[in-house]
Amino acid sequence: MSEALRRRALLGAGAALALAPAARAQIWPDRPVRLIVPVSPGGSIDPLARLIARHLQEALGQPVVVENHPGAGGNIAFEMVARARPDGHTLLVGWDSLAINPALFPKVGYDPLRDFAPVIQTVRTAQLLVVRPGLPAAGLAEFLDLTRRQPITLGSPGNGSIGHLAAELLKAHAGAEWTHVPYKGGGPALADLMAGHIDAVFLTLPAATEHVRAGRIRAIAVSATARAPALPAVPTVAESGLAGFEVTSWQGLLAPAGTEATILRRLNAETARILALPEVVSQLAGQGFEPVSGPPEALATRLAEDVPRWPGIVKLAGARVD
Template sequence: MTQNKLPRRALPGLLAALAAPLLPPARAPRAQPAETAAFPDRPLRLIVPVAPGGSQDLVARLLARGMGEALGRAVQVENLPGAGSNIGYEAAARAKPDGYTLLAGSDSLSINAALFPRLGYDPLRAFEPILPGVAVPQILVVRAEAPQRDLAGFAEAARGGALAVGTPGNGSLSHLVGELMQQAAEIRWTHVPYRGGALAINDLLAGHLEGVWINIGAVTDHVRGGRLRGLAVSAPRRAAALPEVPTLEEAGLRNLAATGWHGLVAPAGLPPAIAARLHAAGQAALRRPDVAERLAALGVEVLDEPPAALERRILADAERWAAVVRRAGIRPD
């Protein structure tokens, strides 16, 4: 009787087939929690830690409108100003990390970490970066008829100690950029802090100040209209809003480039899927032609960067401004 034999080369395949039922089934992809999959199913809240009307508030409102359309849910703006933005920051830090509370963050997160030794929140750890948003160059301006025609002339005049330079506030980015310039150029002027940039510009135009450090959007129209003259911008390259104004480096002061930012963060612990959706909605808002037009008018520049870039910026800025604050002996009001 003929005996059928299985070829040796077939044995491994047969053994694998026999063992297959004994192996655990392949793991199915983990389903997202219901609240994550359904996000958002109600309106969102965007805390703005400054008063209405400034560039940070305007950028936040443009993002809120654009993101609301991208997400299909309203993004409601709530201004909570005061205490150097710390009232709004702390309220956001204490919110539930579910994506329904966002914060219009700025460079003041890093600055506050250096200025305020005791806060009810940790500026560097309490938030999840969502959207870098826009870069905000700072600019040094003088009256159009001022005798200082360039930064070198302004620095030379400051060596006599007779110049008064205003900023939007003690501990503001404009203040710190001015301190950075003074430390690098080994000059001193009298710092005059105001509660907001508009008051500083009014006093400059009235002749009560020799110069003002301020964000570029606050004075673009004045410079274009011939009432003020820009001496230098703090950005690493010339600003698109005022391309005729040189950078600090072009004016002879190296390694001083510094810009602010207006973007979005959320309470730490946000689910990654929700963070990704919020970032995508923010990017969609920035790409809208009407939003881009308004941002250009403010003199800011869109940052096409991932959230990780914002986290690096916040930490690096905190280290840099802590050194400036320490050397200048700056204290909060």
């Protein structure tokens, strides 16, 4: 081969390599997309993931398969996505634990800021303290007093979950006492509460709203600064005597770091469109979710603010997972 032909071949190969990412993005997705959920079915994360998946697969023209991988406060799912190929076919339904766990666990196998490409924040919501119907406590003050007089079991969606941390913060602020019972998601915790196996649970508001309305469990307090429109009769923790107490939760979609920007932008646009659909807005509001949307950078900013924020709160609460 002549020198001129060799140079031309090298230039052609270089151009093909340069176009490869754009070409991949144009044909994406070319197979089913996996939506990794870090908790068991039930609770609030799983139903929202399935709602988005149902609409997203219509837009993408490929199945969007929800896979539940609970355990270790979400770390199993987080590590799975962090190590996945950044081709847009494996996505994470992330929540607060992604930012909390590095402060709570001695070691995690991922970096929440380095190993993920934020797609979109989907919703935010408050935490709700709920108790079994037979527990003799009508409000937060009575509940806290009860914990000082008799053994109480309080569940959470898992070690490292925001429900766990909200409970630890409440314990630290109020001088209360209980035995923490971690579950692999809000669904199993809620089932045991309704069966009377535990006394109380801290859950995201949407996970418990329907059951509170039906009288299967009783709501004691909400963790936001204002009452929740979905359950307006339930007072805030601050109203109940602990001024300044606030814990809010977020959920969002993330991809492995290195995923093509074109893929991220399309996922962002499609999910934002889904969150704006009237039937979705109505469904989310009725459960206690507030749709958020926004560009990928907004979720990146939220993570960048949360990761350094939680170590101080974890230390104040005295929470630790071995």
